[in-house]
Amino acid sequence: MRIKTRFTFSLLKRFSFIPILLIIATAVIIYIIDIRTIYEPYLLLPILNTIFIGGGGFTIAFIAALAYVFGAKRQALLLGGGALALGISALLAGWMFSDSPNVAVTIFSIGALLAAVLHLLGTTQSTKKYPARHSLKRFPRQSIAILFYSGIAIFFIILSLAAIRGFFPLFFVAAEGYTPTRWVIITVYLILFFTSASLYARLYYFSKESFIYWYSLGLAIIAVGLTLAPLATPGDPLNWLGRIAQYLGSAYFLVAAVSVLKEARAKGMGLAQKLGNIWREPAISYRMLVNMARDAIISIDDEGNVLVWSPAAERLFGYSQNEAIGSSFASLVAADEQADSLMIQLDYSNDINNDMADKNQVELELRRKNGETFTAELSVSVGDTPSGRLRMVIIRDITERKRTEEELIKSNKRITDILESINDGFFALDNDWNYTYLNKLSAAKVGLEPKDLIGQNFWKRFPHVIGTAFEKNLREAKLKGEVKRFEMQSIRNPAEWHGFSVFPSAEGISVYWQDITERKQAEEALRKAHDELELRVQERTTELVATNEALQAEITQRKQAEEALRRAYDELEIRVQERTAELARSNAELEQFAYIASHDLQEPLRMVSGFTQILARRYKGKLDKSADEFIDYIVDGATRMQRMIEDLLAYSRVGTRGKPFEPTNLEDVFSQAMVNLKIAIEENGAVVTHDPLPTVMADPTQIAQLLQNLISNAIKFRKREEPPCVHISFKREKGEWLFSVQDNGIGISPEFMDDLFQLFQREHATSEYSGTGIGLATCKKIVERHSGRIWAESVQGRGSTFYFTIPVGRGELQKS
Template structure:
């Protein structure tokens, strides 16, 4: 069995053509037998009857090829009248090679080498077209045996020839399609044994067609397909049907698994019985892998959606919701079905703020919107605070065809935020009250402390030399304690006032603040033989009075906590960064124990007793508060016995508090 190129011709048309040709051939045979009878040919009446009754073309020509007589059938083939043909040479109606071949036949007739000559050739019609015929040439001799004329029976085979041309063109198209296709084309017997396979067999399976023909495909089919294929073909035989898009599992020469899509149709014999099948197999392995990967991706996305606390959604350009992830119901208490395929206008009542304005904004800018806050109004007065992010969906022309995004529940954050604001407000009130209390207390304490110091001095003068040694010690203790108490109250008052002071930002050269501060500590610097090095300091926006106090406190701290027998080295340097400046106060003093580093900024926190180092534990607290009011931060590094570095970060654009 092989490819039947003629199968494409309409069955009814093909039958009619075969019947017509069969009838013409029978008539042709009859005419031949009559022409072979010289008596019949030489009978004018009988010949005339033949001319009038024959449905095939009849032409009589003399030895030179001039037309003597024709019938109507021949004239119709050429599309001409009798008068246009009779009397003309046949050379006018055929191509030169055809006329030459006919002339050679005539010479054979004269030489008595043959008594019949048959060949197919086209005639040239009135319109210059070719009309194919099957011509039988017979010689007619006179009584003396001389060639008198040539009698030709012309059978019209134009339809048959056109059908052959059509079939050839069709075969060429089919061959071209098969050649250019990536599918494997095949033919097999009714039992499934392959009888033909296209060249793609080698490309797909790595096997030559000759290796497959005569087999059931065991060389490339997987066992499951090899078992199922004969059963399927038997069912097709029983039902007289083909099969379409059947999944076939195979492997190539490297034993790599393949998935193919196979279709086939039955091939019928002349009696309409199935004699086999022909069809194709298309390798869809890549497509199958892509579909599998896509399915896996969709499953992964679904699991992410299910495990996420975000709700995902999509809308078309209408806009209507086309997708909402299932966790929407858990998020809001509302049903997904109440939103799906509903316009935003219909469901806007569930939102505290109009959703359409955000979609219009996305459409306008053709870009995303982020961190849009809204409140979803659920059943029984439930309010769900949400933040949404969305992007427009664009087609290939950049037109907005929809929207997609995500929404996350921030209700717990909002509740915490409310609690935090409430606590912050309460804390602000309490801090204000504490500052007021500290101010009032420190202000009101100054008067009694002054009285204690004054009366102690008056008592000392009143008693004079009569005071005992122990009494003098008591009086000295009262006076020194009152002085220390007065200084503490003074510093406490300054600390409390700092909370009420407004930061007055001015463009300030820090050298102009630092020089007077160093000058004010000239005595201490000389007494301790300290070396104070000031590097390049920047010009910043700050409150001059507060920064002057900051420098005083830090320099005082560095001069106070020095090591015995070690010359104090104090360095004040600045490093400039893109967004801030870092000022460092470094010394080589006694340092701070690591466990105490976090406590030095706490008010009244002292690391040493007053007998060894003066102070009340307020200076560093004031310094830190000044930095914080300038939107900066202050940190400390220290190593006992090596020194301490205070690092101050001040933004270049200060936002005062």
């Protein structure tokens, strides 16, 4: 509905001048053709005058009075008085014309002259730069409006009585028409009306208020009508065309009133508030602005003395208005030795081109009344007034902002230092893909210094990445505003792998990257080993499936006869036992295969490691730096592969090399584990405590390995800021021993809990925490060999607790 209303008023404005052109064109045609048909029905003129000119004038008078009461300038009251005078004169003239034409013309002429004078006074008041003060300042605005309108009404009563009694010269003679006196009055008020209309049009040019537009246009059309009506005898076509023009102008007055109502409703404002805004007294608005502003507003004369001192200035500097006004501005806000410098800086800041908003601002150290200094931002504006040159200064305390900026600079420096110290790469791009920061490692990767790339466009500097997955991931992260993580081979060196994390922001994107070549090589080797093992498992599975199919066929054949079935049953029982034994042997062979594979792999690995160490001892420093690094990589890779094979060997031995269960004193087992972990405990400053432990039926070697693995993990996955603490406790419940190993480490993420005891599963990269991912799988296998259960509970960042159970056996004693 609001859009429809705006469209209607926009359309009306577009075609609002057409009626004026049509009226003028019609008047020219009537004048040329010289049509003189008289049409003057009884009561038509007074009724039309009442509806249009009276209705429009009274409506505008009411709106103008309401605007004045709610804070508008006196221009509004003068405009309302002019509209009221025009409406009353048209109303009286219309109803008195048929009985006494001269009286009607006299009242209308003098009334129109009064309306024209009031309109002109209103327009001249609106164009003054400094409006005059109200002479009746102490009277309420409502009373002033009532007295003013009452005075106009009384004027027309006196005018009517004077015209009836003949106190005025003749304005109209029935046989002759209008007298020279009437023509003089017409000429004067037409000049005044056209002048007022043009001045209101000028006011609309600056204010863009729809009310002023329609009112100025209506006033112009009424002036055209008042020009045409006297040119012909009352009742002939040209006279009626003038009357129609007056009625159309009055209709535009009503459109002006409706436009105010529509705009007030569209903006959620009261009618009075909207009207007050049209003719708001500038001095009132200025005082409201000064009193409500949060920043200090100070006005200074040519001598540097304070003219205006806002409440915010009182709060900022501690001086009251009585203390500040009339005093030297510089002496109030600056030390004596800085006073002259302050005024010079204010003048300089304003002399710079004011078209650049940031140039007429200056930051200075100012002083409060109590002597405290603070950093302030001053915005200066200078203007000429009738009383001289004024400086307007707006002051804002920016002490906190400056402190925040300094903290931000320090924080950015700390972040930069961290990014320069890490062994990974980092760079940042703005929204136009230009470098804003990169650490030395990122620059060194392309053989440059950071300063060589700052400000350069990434795609122009490295066009070879355009069209690759790298470009796609960066653009997708920026477009969706989501963090993007991906891994890819180096475009220039496919042997290298890098992991990227892209973080978008409002300023652009930040990219963190790592060299993950070693991890990828290890993953590839592990994948090949896994594929080979999977192939062997599939082959054995195929054999078992074939065996089961053959067995099913034999069972089906032996169902043909009851006697044959009994014989077949006995034979089948034997065959089932044989197949079961074969399956057990197959599983044992599978475990033996894992053991042999791990054991046999050690020999070539020892040769690789041994010869690499010989190379390192004999040729260290004799080859180039890259060769030394490659030898270190081989030694390190061989060492980690050795550790992985040893862990696999230990994992396979759980089922194949286990000892028979025997009464095992866990105190002794714990002591042995502590001896094995002595170096790790001392290096990490770990504290390992335990409750008195019982004697259980178990394999002492495997239980020692179980405790050692759990305590070792608790020490390894520690928090950096505090030493690890590990506590072992137990309790007996429902025929089993329940043991717990509790630590204060980094904890385990919920997403990893399901894969915690799986072979080769790791939550953290090898670069963060060493290991092979076999230790917890070995723990699970040991506990299951003892017919127990193992699980873990953890809160990430607050530590973990591992639980395992061992069934209670005969003869077990709890050590007190």
